[in-house]
Amino acid sequence: MRHSSSLLLAGMLALAGPVLLPQTAQAQSLRCDKLCASWVLDTAASTDVSAAINAAVESYKEEKVRRIRSGNDIASLQRAELEEGLGPMRLRPQREELRTQLQHQLKVPAQLRLSITDDVVLVDEGGTSPRRFEPGQPYSRVDSIGTAKITIRLQGSIFDVVENYGKGRSNRESYAAADKGARLTVTRTLSRPGMKDIKIQSVYAPAAAN
Numbered sequence: 001m002r003h004s005s006s007l008l009l010a011g012m013l014a015l016a017g018p019v020l021l022p023q024t025a026q027a028q029s030l031r032c033d034k035l036c037a038s039w040v041l042d043t044a045a046s047t048d049v050s051a052a053i054n055a056a057v058e059s060y061k062e063e064k065v066r067r068i069r070s071g072n073d074i075a076s077l078q079r080a081e082l083e084e085g086l087g088p089m090r091l092r093p094q095r096e097e098l099r100t101q102l103q104h105q106l107k108v109p110a111q112l113r114l115s116i117t118d119d120v121v122l123v124d125e126g127g128t129s130p131r132r133f134e135p136g137q138p139y140s141r142v143d144s145i146g147t148a149k150i151t152i153r154l155q156g157s158i159f160d161v162v163e164n165y166g167k168g169r170s171n172r173e174s175y176a177a178a179d180k181g182a183r184l185t186v187t188r189t190l191s192r193p194g195m196k197d198i199k200i201q202s203v204y205a206p207a208a209a210n
Contacts, residue, residue: 146167
């Protein structure tokens with residue numbers, strides 16, 4: 001009887017088709033759609049980064065110097081003395097400092113590769129190690145600009161990373177594959193107080209197979 005039961009179970013499994021196993025690396029890569037590939041920058045089709053930075057810096061409104069109003073009490077006098085020693089207080093960078101920040105943040109890699117490993121999006125720009133992003137997971141980071149709340153989204157052929165610092169300060173990266181994988185457009189948008197939003201579009205073509 002047990003032998004008959006085993007045969008019956010084997011027949012039912014054969015009719016049901018293959019058993020679904022846990023998600024494999026190959027199945028995960030499908031989530032990346034046409035984004036997962038190696039790409040080479042098409043300079044002619046991309047934004048002139050230097051010109052865009054120059055335009056942003058020229059139109060930038062520098063912050064008025066904030067000075068502490070001294071009073072007759074000891075605390076006010078101490079704050080005024082501290083300000084005199086440290087120099088004027090500013091919350092925004094000055095024009096040339098802004099230029100340096102933009103040049104650093106808007107560097108465009110000549111080549112990049114997108115891939116997925118264990119639900120982590122890897123963006124390899126040819127540096128020492130790829131940048132790692134986990135879509136759907138909230139993140140925060142503290143840097144020279146402030147504290148950023150980071151939102152990461154991957155949907156089909158679109159991958160977005162938004163860093164929001166508040167008070168009109170944010171960075172956004174958007175990767176979008178089009179033309180059935182024949183083109184990748186990377187759009188970087190920076191928002192800063194006193195400056196019009198600066199948007200850089202870098203267009204990439206598939207890298208030739210070795």
